[in-house]
Amino acid sequence: MVSYLxxxxxxxxxxRGAGGAIPYGGGTDLMIKGDKDAAxxxxxKVPEMRGIIEDDKYIRIGACCTFTEVAGNPLCPAILREAxxxxxxxxxxxxxxxxxxxGNGSPxxxxxxxxxxxxxxxRLMSLRAERIIPIKEFYLGRNKLxxxxxxxxxxxxxxxxxxxxxxxxxxxxxxALAISRVSFAGLMDIKEGRVMHCAVSFxxxxxxxxxxxxxxxxxxxxxxxxxxxxxxxxxxxxxTAITPIRGRVSxxxxxxxxxxxxxxxxxxxxx
Amino acid sequence: MIREVVFNLNGxxxxxxxGPAARLLDALRDGFRNTGVKCGCREGECGACAxxxxxxxxxxxxxxMGRAGGSEVMTIEGYKKTERFAALDKSFASVSAVQCxxxxxxxxLAAECLLRExxxxxxxxxxxxxxxxxxxxxxxxxxxxxxxxAAKDGEGLW
Ligand SMILES: Cc1cc2nc3c(=O)[nH]c(=O)nc-3n(C[C@H](O)[C@H](O)[C@H](O)COP(=O)(O)OP(=O)(O)OC[C@H]3O[C@@H](n4cnc5c(N)ncnc54)[C@H](O)[C@@H]3O)c2cc1C
Ligand code: FES
Ligand code: FES
Numbered sequence: 001m002v003s004y005l006x007x008x009x010x011x012x013x014x015x016r017g018a019g020g021a022i023p024y025g026g027g028t029d030l031m032i033k034g035d036k037d038a039a040x041x042x043x044x045k046v047p048e049m050r051g052i053i054e055d056d057k058y059i060r061i062g063a064c065c066t067f068t069e070v071a072g073n074p075l076c077p078a079i080l081r082e083a084x085x086x087x088x089x090x091x092x093x094x095x096x097x098x099x100x101x102x103g104n105g106s107p108x109x110x111x112x113x114x115x116x117x118x119x120x121x122x123r124l125m126s127l128r129a130e131r132i133i134p135i136k137e138f139y140l141g142r143n144k145l146x147x148x149x150x151x152x153x154x155x156x157x158x159x160x161x162x163x164x165x166x167x168x169x170x171x172x173x174x175x176a177l178a179i180s181r182v183s184f185a186g187l188m189d190i191k192e193g194r195v196m197h198c199a200v201s202f203x204x205x206x207x208x209x210x211x212x213x214x215x216x217x218x219x220x221x222x223x224x225x226x227x228x229x230x231x232x233x234x235x236x237x238x239x240t241a242i243t244p245i246r247g248r249v250s251x252x253x254x255x256x257x258x259x260x261x262x263x264x265x266x267x268x269x270x271x
Numbered sequence: 272m273i274r275e276v277v278f279n280l281n282g283x284x285x286x287x288x289x290g291p292a293a294r295l296l297d298a299l300r301d302g303f304r305n306t307g308v309k310c311g312c313r314e315g316e317c318g319a320c321a322x323x324x325x326x327x328x329x330x331x332x333x334x335x336m337g338r339a340g341g342s343e344v345m346t347i348e349g350y351k352k353t354e355r356f357a358a359l360d361k362s363f364a365s366v367s368a369v370q371c372x373x374x375x376x377x378x379x380l381a382a383e384c385l386l387r388e389x390x391x392x393x394x395x396x397x398x399x400x401x402x403x404x405x406x407x408x409x410x411x412x413x414x415x416x417x418x419x420x421a422a423k424d425g426e427g428l429w
Contacts, residue, residue: 003273003291003337024335031294031333032314038292042273042337068327089403090384092315094327095334177316177403 001039009048015041017127017150025100058157063099079166083114099153105143113203116211117185118162123155142207163187167265180204182257186265195219205244227271276340281349291337296320307347307376318404321377328384347376358425368417370408382418390429
């Protein structure tokens with residue numbers, strides 16, 4: 001099998017379109033299996049996938065940016081930088097990419113809850129077309145992605161004014177090198193005593209990241225004291241909405257952790 | 272299309288013909304006989320196979336050769352020739368930070384990458400810097416002490 005090292009996006013899309021070769025970001029998922037006969041398209045030399053740039057609407061993060069690059073870049077929102085820093089250890093963060101984290105389709109990907117909470121979009125490209133879709137529409141189910149066989153993830157588009165008040169927690173078996181048992185991202189904007197925006201998401205719990213803007217809407221527009229009054233109803237709504245799938249750790253444990261994190265998030269935001 | 276992989280290994284040109292999907296770890300150990308690169312897990316978990324790729328610490332079991340093409344790779348075999356190595360070598364020996372030695376090449380390279388970014392790390396920063404390097408023998412305290420004293424004694428080297 002033949003591997004490729006494209007040096008432009010167009011070239012990468014040509015190889016992808018031809019079929020047969022697997023996109024290779026940082027390799028930290030692919031190399032676990034490490035099939036010696038695999039054919040790869042190595043993406044690390046594609047400039048269109050390496051940058052972190054700001055335009056009028058988005059912070060655009062190239063799919064091939066590593067966790068180390070994201071964690072160290074002041075253009076990236078603080079919640080994303082913190083999530084990136086909590087991934088694995090330096091020798092993995094130096095390789096692992098954002099595109100690979102999303103491209104593996106796992107609900108345990110630690111950057112995913114941040115992208116869900118922030119309402120990020122993905123820029124997907126093939127030689128045929130470009131698609132920009134909300135991250136929510138990208139995850140169709142367990143390991144099922146809205147990614148055509150000739151498409152590549154090119155960029156993650158983070159909306160610019162992501163709330164500076166955030167809460168991120170990753171709960172694993174130990175501090176370093178642990179896969180998440182539950183991850184949580186929460187964002188809240190409070191202006192002049194009023195909740196302008198609230199968005200939370202839960203990772204590693206279900207087949208896909210849990211994000212329920214219909215429930216979060218219970219708090220939006222409320223004053224802090226009104227929000228406090230509906231807090232219990234809000235928690236109850238999530239308590240019903242979160243249905244952990246079976247995994248290595250019990251459903252009961254993960255549900256309890258989710259609810260504790262949600263309560264802690266609200267308390268940290270003063271609600 | 273990638274035919275052969277050409278990279279720089281410890282300052283010299285190296286050519287690999289064993290295929291772009293092979294692991295850098297295997298190429299270094301079996302192809303180039305850099306056996307200071309240890310294999311502990313092949314899953315990115317232990318750090319025994321750590322090398323420096325274009326200035327960054329990476330686990331070589333997690334790198335396909337096609338990713339290493341055109342890059343500079345430094346293993347403990349190359350690092351051994353530097354003054355900074357001498358400082359770390361001395362401090363690791365003086366506080367008995369080495370027992371079986373299996374983790375040591377990776378630890379030393381992790382220490383190098385840490386000190387390069389942060390020449391005077393505190394204890395927490397040292398622990399974070401070696402958080403991906405597992406040691407079954409020492410209990411880590413001696414290693415942390417060794418890195419800390421290398422940073423002090425090697426003042427100006429990093
Ligand atoms: C020791 C260890 C610890 C880890 N700890 C964590 C952790 O704490 N949190 C966490 O979330 N993950 C963790 N991981 C998993 C892994 O590091 C991440 O998922 C990482 O983001 C994968 O990115 P990559 O670039 O290395 O992926 P790759 O292995 O290169 O690719 C992964 C998948 O995505 C596809 N892909 C890659 N780039 C693109 C693209 N641009 N377009 C389309 N498809 C693409 C690939 O074809 C492949 O299917 C860990 C892994 C290891 C080995
Ligand atoms: S052998 Fe590479 S990290 Fe363990
Ligand atoms: S000295 Fe034996 S593993 Fe560290």
